[in-house]
Amino acid sequence: MAGEKYSVLLPTYNERENLPIIVWLLVKYFTESGYDYEIIVIDDGSPDGTLAVAKQLENIYGKDRIVLRPREKKLGLGTAYIHGIKHAKGNFVIIMDADLSHHPKFIPEFIKKQKEGNYDVVSGTRYTGNGGVYGWDFKRKLISRTANYITQILLQPGASDLTGSFRLYRKEVLDKLVNACVSKGYVFQMEMVVRARQFGYSIGEVPISFVDRVYGESKLGGSEIFMFLKGLLYLFATT
Amino acid sequence: MIPKLFQWLIGLSVFMSIWVALVFDYVAVEFSKSNRQIVVLFPFYLLVVFAGYSLIVIGYRVATFNDCQEASEELKKQIQEAKQELTSRGFKFE
Numbered sequence: 018m019a020g021e022k023y024s025v026l027l028p029t030y031n032e033r034e035n036l037p038i039i040v041w042l043l044v045k046y047f048t049e050s051g052y053d054y055e056i057i058v059i060d061d062g063s064p065d066g067t068l069a070v071a072k073q074l075e076n077i078y079g080k081d082r083i084v085l086r087p088r089e090k091k092l093g094l095g096t097a098y099i100h101g102i103k104h105a106k107g108n109f110v111i112i113m114d115a116d117l118s119h120h121p122k123f124i125p126e127f128i129k130k131q132k133e134g135n136y137d138v139v140s141g142t143r144y145t146g147n148g149g150v151y152g153w154d155f156k157r158k159l160i161s162r163t164a165n166y167i168t169q170i171l172l173q174p175g176a177s178d179l180t181g182s183f184r185l186y187r188k189e190v191l192d193k194l195v196n197a198c199v200s201k202g203y204v205f206q207m208e209m210v211v212r213a214r215q216f217g218y219s220i221g222e223v224p225i226s227f228v229d230r231v232y233g234e235s236k237l238g239g240s241e242i243f244m245f246l247k248g249l250l251y252l253f254a255t256t
Numbered sequence: 257m258i259p260k261l262f263q264w265l266i267g268l269s270v271f272m273s274i275w276v277a278l279v280f281d282y283v284a285v286e287f288s289k290s291n292r293q294i295v296v297l298f299p300f301y302l303l304v305v306f307a308g309y310s311l312i313v314i315g316y317r318v319a320t321f322n323d324c325q326e327a328s329e330e331l332k333k334q335i336q337e338a339k340q341e342l343t344s345r346g347f348k349f350e
Contacts, residue, residue, distance in 0.1 A: 037342055144317075151325065159314075162314050166310065173260070
């Protein structure tokens with residue numbers, strides 16, 4: 018493991034309640050598995066005081082573990098990653114949601130998987146093996162499975178979970194992908210994996226359990242479905 | 257690599273050209289009446305089979321979509337643990 022370091026990018030917006038928990042969990046699992054790491058918190062000017070919480074965590078865990086790279090206002094996910102990569106000291110970058118839907122216990126598995134196949138990208142998947150979800154009703158599962166099925170048929174992306182955003186990338190691969198991707202929202206996550214396939218990067222997969230938001234609310238409305246279809250067509254025509 | 261859309265269009269036009277050639281007798285192939293019927297309706301049959309297959313696959317995957325009850329319970333426990341430990345290290349929850 019000599020010389021390998023993992024930078025976790027945590028873009029936050031109003032995650033005051035979740036941030037201390039996710040950081041505690043990250044520290045726990047990284048410490049137990051012994052990998053070198055840093056957690057980069059990119060707060061987009063949350064009005065709820067997320068940044069103050071992050072500063073408390075920085076005091077507890079130290080500046081080499083908790084790296085604060087706040088931005089003035091909400092500027093979108095893609096630019097948050099670009100911003101984070103610039104400051105990342107690791108040679109691998111892990112991106113995940115800070116809302117506790119992605120559990121840090123899977124990160125050691127991601128790392129193991131990456132080493133196993135020397136992958137460029139390791140993607141968490143809710144759709145295979147022991148992967149799954151918590152807190153989804155029948156309708157949500159149906160929409161999710163249908164959307165995933167259509168995407169698999171049309172794009173043949175070489176990864177089973179396109180809209181999930183719990184992934185490990187080689188830093189230079191993430192850098193190249195982020196700069197090539199133009200979509201917004203969760204279509205951005207789809208584009209990242211589809212372009213990874215387009216550029217010929219290797220993708221490994223690890224089944225994950227996705228626990229829908231504990232604090233705050235999750236959304237899946239007509240406008241999300243519309244955005245998905247638009248994104249799907251865009252990727253269908255361009256990749 | 258050409259985009260998926262064009263790969264699909266190429267595949268579709270190859271298939272349709274063959275079908276049109278057979279149905280409108282551009283190539284001389286003798287069909288019996290019942291075989292001709294099958295050829296004419298072939299694209300339709302394909303669609304029905306594909307739709308049926310899709311419904312079965314999606315239905316099966318919805319039915320076998322894991323409910324991660326334990327994951328949720330584990331997380332709830334860990335949230336309590338995290339709060340206790342962080343508090344003992346001087347973190348102030350509001």
